[in-house]
Amino acid sequence: MDIQRAKEIVISSDSIQVLYKDKSIWITGIDEAAQTAEVATGPQFKEKMTVPINQLEEIHKKH
Numbered sequence: 001m002d003i004q005r006a007k008e009i010v011i012s013s014d015s016i017q018v019l020y021k022d023k024s025i026w027i028t029g030i031d032e033a034a035q036t037a038e039v040a041t042g043p044q045f046k047e048k049m050t051v052p053i054n055q056l057e058e059i060h061k062k063h
Helices: 003-011
Strands: 018-020 023-031 036-041 047-052 056-058
Touching: 003 023, 003 056, 018 036, 023 047
Parallel strands: none
Antiparallel strands: 018 023, 018 056, 023 036, 036 047
C-alpha cells in the first residue's frame, strides 16, 4: 500500500479491510516521515503497533 491510500483509508467513513501479515488491522494514524502506520490489532483491535505502510494490504470486496 502507498502512503496516500493509507491516508485515504484513515479519513474514510467506510469500513475498509486492511491486512498486515495476513491479519486484519485497523489503521489509526500515519507517520509520513517514517512511512509507518499506527495500527490496532488483536481481539476488538485493542493491541497497538507501528508497521511499515508498504507492508499493508487492502482487501477489495468482490461485487
